[in-house]
Amino acid sequence: MKVRAAERELREEAAAAISPDERMKIMLPAIPGQSPMQKPVRRPAMRSIASLFVAAVFAMCQNTLASVLPEDRADFLYHRYEGGGVTIDGPSILIRKSVGNSLSLAANYYVDMVSSASIDVITTASPYTEERTQYSLSADYLRGNTTMSASYTSSVESDFDANTYHLSVSQDMFSQLTTLTLSYSFGDDTVRRVDDPTFFRDNIRQHYGIGLTQIVTRNLITALNIEVITDEGFLNNPYRAVRFADPDSPIGYSFEPELYPGTRTTNAVGIRAKYYLSYRAALETQYRYFTDTWGIESHTGSVGYVHPWRDFIFSAKYRFHTQTGADFYRDIFSRSEATNFRARDKELSALTSQTFKVSVAYEFLPRGWGFIDKGTVNASLDYLIIDYDNFNDLSTGALLGSEPLYQLKANVVQVFFSFWY
């Protein structure tokens, strides 16, 4: 009996060091078909200056349970988006390394190479190419059950710069059945025009987030995310135009620059759940409700299935999104400057979006090689179909009033290698 009690105590101690977060891993027992364990990890968490106060309270009340930092890993990803006359591809490299037992540092380099002849571009502008480069640096500091994270992201392209500062605090509680995350980020953007060197406009973005991850049963984990985002500044695209009925035009309409409100606040509430099936597979579902001050309301849902087989993990997912249009969106306005604010951005139209995703991951180097513990190679394809309820396709040359509604089909391919060390 003493031996069994000691074994149980050891198992509890080992498992108690594990976060309930989605990145958690456990030392025992071994899972059939699963490779030897890596270091336990936890998701980088939250954001909000006010939450630092909460963290201080947590620190005073902590028991002996301990959380863990994210895993040391490197990801090398190639992404390619192709659809609607637009091709965007490039690499993304993420490297994460711990320094001591309490600090984890990460760096990300990401590139979008854009070649665009989209429906917007071919109807009101000329095809173009450009490149966007993004750098991110982040640090996670672990103290007891609290993880504090900070990051900085810089994104640069020919006519748009974005700097984002992010803070978050994450706390494990209720014997690590629950993880609460508070987050805040501040973004400072500059909008320019490539054809006008004197054109500069600013945009300030602020994100407020609350996340709650909850273990419900030994087979079910759930998460709740609430996110409020505010924008203030120049929010429209400096190139995009709206069209209005013009009897003096031979085609019946003309174009003028779009004009958006100077502020926008969006609210999103998302819930998700993942359930472990008895034959070692997983079923996932997700729902998000979204509303904003521009009059857009949307519902987004998805279901997914994950099935491991030998050294492979196969997964499939279906995602559905439907939204109403913005109050100031029109496919065609009745006259020039018909309303105070005007938009013909198809993303602000009422629309329905569907995504079919398949992916496969293969684990290699299961016994490691040199300083590498293991590696995986992943490939995924997302097939995206968007049907616009109020955005006509002007590229067909049809007469005003008889243009067909536009439909976008796109393929998103991702191939990436991951290494744990």
Next chain:
Amino acid sequence: MNKNQISRILLPLVALAALSGCSGIEPWVKPYERDRLADPIMFLDMDPVSSAYIYHVYEAREGARGGEGTAGGGCGCN
């Protein structure tokens, strides 16, 4: 959602979180019962780099944002 509404949501959560740090709640799923949840197939976000990218695609192609996952910077508008 104005500041008062945000406060009404935040304050109870903050109070709950703060109190939880001082309590010794008995876990209804014991640590040694979490082996299935620790399986990599049960991670809510199995590949953070990949999901960050696809959420960025959705933000660029739909009018909604947030509440699903992480997001990057930049416009990607057209």
